[in-house]
Amino acid sequence: MTNESLRVRPFHQVDVFSDRPYFGNPLAVVVDAEGLSTETMQHYANWTNLSETTFLLPPTDPRADYRVRIFTASEEFPFAGHPTLGSAHTWLQAGGVPKAQGIVVQECGAGLVQVKHDGGRLAFAAPPLTRFGPVEPDIRGQLAAALQVPDEAILDASWLVNGPEWIGVLLESAEQVLALEPDVAAMGDLKVGVIGPHTEGSSTDFEVRTFVPGDAMVEDPVTGSFNAGAAQWLIGSGRAPQEYVAAQGTVLGRAGRIHVKAQDGEIWVGGASVTCIEGTVLL
Known part of the structure; x- marks a missing residue:
């Protein structure tokens, strides 16, 4: 980790693809990740010992509502599904208000991903296959x-x-x-x-x-x-x-x-x- 100044940041751990706690896939979400280096994010993701950890940031694309960086214990992913749903869920729960009613636009390494409410659940639009x-x-x-x-x-x-x-x-x-x-x-x-x-x-x-x-x-x-x-x-x-x-x-x-x-x-x-x-x- 780098010599960044430590500070207290909001944190959620979310179970995704299940409405029963502890029966889905867990995700760690750092709600305010501004100022963190890639090295620090990767180190912390390794420490959580979960399949993925995400970090929420202000968007760089004006069409997006937030930006997310997605890390496994050893590498960063441009896109992943359960981190997308869990991050959108956390962003909304933390008070995020989407620019377009009913659609959250996530910015990630793979580009912009739409997330919408669908029958009481969140759903993301599958990105194109490369x-x-x-x-x-x-x-x-x-x-x-x-x-x-x-x-x-x-x-x-x-x-x-x-x-x-x-x-x-x-x-x-x-x-x-x-x-x-x-x-x-x-x-x-x-x-x-x-x-x-x-x-x-x-x-x-x-x-x-x-x-x-x-x-x-x-x-x-x-x-x-x-x-x-x-x-x-x-x-x-x-x-x-x-x-x-x-x-x-x-x-x-x-x-x-x-x-x-x-x-x-x-x-x-x-x-x-x-x-x-x-x-x-x-x-």
């Missing part, structure tokens, strides 16, 4: 080995890059997704999201699991960026309806719910957020 298309044959083989499934079990596999470099893997059923026991070594440095449909009549339409490389592979509880890319892929190819609900985090004892809707030329990815901790932090 890389999209079938994975290369050697990577498909690596995916089959890493997920420990036969190649024919993979119905499709596609790049879904919208900041994080996700690869989406479609399996035949939610049961197959829940049964996965990935091989960490075979996964290498791939960021992989796996999705499969539930049977008709289930409370959710799809089951999702996402795996992130590191010293040890980590399964993310609920992942907005992957679900945004998967929605564009599956709705665009006719494999998913225009509106659906995905479950994520089941294997981890979480109950994440991602609400997806194609509307007015946009894919909206939404979920509930609940503030679990509110106070101050010395930074």
